[in-house]
Amino acid sequence: MGMSNISFEQSPPYFVTVKFFLTAPLFLILSGVVLIFSSDYFGLLAAIHSFTLGFLTFSVFGALWQMLPVLAGVYIKRSNLISYIVYGCLTIGVFAFMFGFLFNFIGLHVAMLFLGIAFLLFVTLTLYKILTVQFFTPTITGMGLALLGLLILFSGGVLRVLEYLGVHLGLNAQVLHVNFALFGFIFMLIVAITYQVLPMFYVAKEYNKTFQKWFLPTVFALVVLLQFVPFAILGLHVSMLIYAIYSIKVISSRKRKFLDTTIRFWLLGFYSLIICALLGLISWFVELPTSLFTLIFLFGFAGSIISTMLYKIVPFLSYFHLTSTGNFFVPSIKEMISEKPMFVHFVVYLLFLVSLLVGAFFENLHVGGVLLTLSGLICSYNLLKVLSIYNKFAKQEVQETI
Amino acid sequence: MQIVEIDTTGLSHPEPFVMAMETLKGLKSGQYIKMTHRREPLKLYEVCEKLQYAFFVEEIHKTLFNIYICNNAHKDDLRLILKEVCLKEPQDYSNAACNTCQVLDQD
Numbered sequence: 001m002g003m004s005n006i007s008f009e010q011s012p013p014y015f016v017t018v019k020f021f022l023t024a025p026l027f028l029i030l031s032g033v034v035l036i037f038s039s040d041y042f043g044l045l046a047a048i049h050s051f052t053l054g055f056l057t058f059s060v061f062g063a064l065w066q067m068l069p070v071l072a073g074v075y076i077k078r079s080n081l082i083s084y085i086v087y088g089c090l091t092i093g094v095f096a097f098m099f100g101f102l103f104n105f106i107g108l109h110v111a112m113l114f115l116g117i118a119f120l121l122f123v124t125l126t127l128y129k130i131l132t133v134q135f136f137t138p139t140i141t142g143m144g145l146a147l148l149g150l151l152i153l154f155s156g157g158v159l160r161v162l163e164y165l166g167v168h169l170g171l172n173a174q175v176l177h178v179n180f181a182l183f184g185f186i187f188m189l190i191v192a193i194t195y196q197v198l199p200m201f202y203v204a205k206e207y208n209k210t211f212q213k214w215f216l217p218t219v220f221a222l223v224v225l226l227q228f229v230p231f232a233i234l235g236l237h238v239s240m241l242i243y244a245i246y247s248i249k250v251i252s253s254r255k256r257k258f259l260d261t262t263i264r265f266w267l268l269g270f271y272s273l274i275i276c277a278l279l280g281l282i283s284w285f286v287e288l289p290t291s292l293f294t295l296i297f298l299f300g301f302a303g304s305i306i307s308t309m310l311y312k313i314v315p316f317l318s319y320f321h322l323t324s325t326g327n328f329f330v331p332s333i334k335e336m337i338s339e340k341p342m343f344v345h346f347v348v349y350l351l352f353l354v355s356l357l358v359g360a361f362f363e364n365l366h367v368g369g370v371l372l373t374l375s376g377l378i379c380s381y382n383l384l385k386v387l388s389i390y391n392k393f394a395k396q397e398v399q400e401t402i
Numbered sequence: 403m404q405i406v407e408i409d410t411t412g413l414s415h416p417e418p419f420v421m422a423m424e425t426l427k428g429l430k431s432g433q434y435i436k437m438t439h440r441r442e443p444l445k446l447y448e449v450c451e452k453l454q455y456a457f458f459v460e461e462i463h464k465t466l467f468n469i470y471i472c473n474n475a476h477k478d479d480l481r482l483i484l485k486e487v488c489l490k491e492p493q494d495y496s497n498a499a500c501n502t503c504q505v506l507d508q509d
Contacts, residue, residue, distance in 0.1 A: 011445070011448060070444050070445075197415075200415055200441070201414055201415045202414050202415075203412060203413070203414050203440070254414070255412050255414075256412070256414065312415070312416075316415075316416045316419075319416070319420070320419070320445055320449075323423045323449060324448065324449045324452050324453070325452075326452075326453050328423060328424075328426065328427035329427075332420060333416060333420060
C-alpha cells in the first residue's frame, strides 16, 4: 500500500488557500491598468511583476499549500497563522514593488524586505517539509527544484534592485533573475504539476516514467549552465518544444473527448509555449522585439495554465469544504461556476494575447492592457461568485448546527 | 446488506468525488457503497473520516481500486461481507482513533 505516509485529515482550512486564489486575479487587473496608463520601460516592468509576483505567485503558493499534503503527505503546521504572514508580506511586497517602479525607487527597499520574508518563510518551510518525504516522485522533486529556483531568482532580483540603487557587484543579475524566473521556477513548477494533474483531471495517459524522471533535472541543469554558457538557451527552447508537444499528446489521449474551457486554457498554454520556443529559435537568425518571448511565455503559457488551475481548484475546494461538514445539500460544482462565464474569460484572454503579440511589434500595449484588465475582472467575478455561494451555504450549515 | 455500486473509472476530476458524495447523500441504513476508481480518492477518505463513515479499500492493481463505504454502525457487517467477496484482503482505512498510519505501517 502506498498510503503509509499519509494521514487523511490534512487539508488546510478553506481560507488558508482560498485567499491566495481569490487575490491572484486582482493583480491581473492591476497589471492591465498599468499597461494602459504607463508605456515606458519601468511601466512594463511594473506590469510584468504585478503578473508574476501577484497573479502567478499567489496562485502557486495557494496551490502548493493545497497540493503538498495530497501529493507528498506533508502538512504545514499552524498553517492559518503562517499563511496570513506570507499573504500579508506578499501583498505589501508586491504593492511596494509596483510603487518602486512607477513612482519612487524607495519602494523597492520595502518590497525586498517584505517579499524576502514571504519567500524565505514559505520556501524554507516547504523545502524542509519536502526533504522529509519518504518517497520522492518526479513531481515532488520538480517542486523542490522549482522552489530552489525561486530562492535563486529572488537573490537575482535583490542584486538587480541593488543595481538600480547604484550598487554593482559585478554579477549579471538580470540574466540570473530572468532565467531562473522563467525556466528555473515557473516552467519547472508547471511541468512538475502537470505530470500529476493532467492525467488525473482528464483521465489521460500518464507521462512516460523515464521522461518524468529526467526531464526536470535536465532543465534545471540547463538553467544553471545558462549562467556560464549562453548557448544552453537552445537546449531550453528544445525542452519547451518537447514538453508542449508531449503535453498536447497527453491531453489528446483523454478518454472523453469533450472540450471545455479548462482544456482550452491548457491547450492555449501549450500552443503559446510552442510559439515561444519557435520565437526563441528564430531569434538566433532574425531580430525580434526583446520583450516578445517573455510576454508570450508569461501571459500565454503561464497565465493560461494558472487560469485553468484556478477554475479547477476553487470550485472543487468550496464544494469539498462544504460537503465535508456533512452538508450534502449544496450546489454542485457546475452550479458554482458554469461553462459560459469561463468561456467568456477565455475569449477575452485569447484576444488579449493576440493584441499582445501585435502590440509587441508596434511597441504599444495599451489595447492589451484594456483586455487584460477586462480578463482579470471576469476571472475575479467568476471566482468571487464561487466564494459567495460558499459563504451562503457555510453560514446556513452553522445556523442549522446552532 | 444491500450494495450500491458506482463506477468512476472513466470519470474525470472532480466527478468521482461528486458522484460519491451524491451517493452518500442517498445512502440508506443497511446499504453500502462499492466505488470502483482508478486511483485512491484521498479527499473522499478525508470526508469519510470526518463524517465517521467506515471505509475499506481493496487495491486490485495500481490503477484500480474498490472502495467500500458504509455507515459506521454497519462496519462489522460489511467486514464480514468483504471477507467473502473481495479478491484481496481489504484494508480498513476508517476509524481515525486507531491511527491509520500506524496500522498500515505495521502491515
